[in-house]
């Protein structure tokens with residue numbers, strides 16, 4: 001689907017599959033110190049225990065904005081759907097949490113991501129997880145067949161967020177929960193009112209800053225957190241959840257993050273200082289220094305009598 005299928009277009013017309021296909025291919029070739037990747041994920045809000053249970057080489061494959069299950073606990077035996085599962089990090093963490101009696105399904109529209117996620121699952125020895133090349137707006141899953149839907153930095157910038165929320169609600173059982181980390185458009189004060197030129201800001205994304213080689217709009221115009229961002233505002237996000245039919249909603253603290261403060265960016269910037277750019281283009285360096293974004297964790301329940309205590 002990387003070849004320009006319109007279903008792959010993100011909220012601002014970016015070819016999502018092509019962009020993420022390039023990002024994961026480039027990341028696969030990059031040498032990333034697993035200890036730095038781990039620090040980066042802790043910085044984003046992940047639990048050390050979850051990370052330490054995974055093979056260290058998997059940790060560099062993060063493209064998210066935070067810990068998508070920061071507001072809830074996954075329980076043994078639960079069925080989890082990860083929408084936009086990328087290279088599988090969150091699905092693999094979930095797979096361990098739900099245990100052998102549970103099951104995790106990751107869906108993603110980028111073929112290279114699905115391939116890498118399957119490879120990472122093999123590395124992790126996870127047998128209760130599967131990855132499917134599917135878009136989140138038409139899920140091949142039965143109604144009410146899932147306990148938890150997770151998603152990390154996908155819905156806010158999607159071409160059709162309403163459709164994704166509706167599908168998530170449909171497949172959730174009554175009382176089931178949607179638990180996400182996502183980027184929301186930030187107050188322009190965050191970037192001092194200046195355009196940030198940021199892309200999806202995550203440790204994986206660090207290696208794929210906006211590069212509009214061919215002059216087309218890049219993910220920068222979509223996934224920036226400064227003015228003109230293609231992200232939903234928090235208010236729009238909550239509105240869409242309510243309109244889709246979600247009931248109780250809990251919000252985690254909103255965090256305004258600068259990529260240059262992340263352990264991985266610090267390491268890259270240090271090596272760039274020491275070695276004339278360390279292979280980074282001036283545009284990439286500028287991006288690392290300037291990218292700022294606003295991330296939030298949201299937990300939303302499908303109405304129903306069986307809503308579990310969190």
Ligand SMILES: C[S@@+](CC[C@H](N)C(=O)[O-])C[C@H]1O[C@@H](n2cnc3c(N)ncnc32)[C@H](O)[C@@H]1O
Nearest residue numbers: 062063064084085086108109110135136152153
């Ligand atoms: C920001 S990355 C997050 C990946 C992963 N959740 C993580 O945290 O590393 C977004 C992922 O969602 C996928 N994606 C974006 N829109 C999608 C959609 N409508 N349906 C399925 N996957 C989608 C992209 O291909 C990409 O792999």
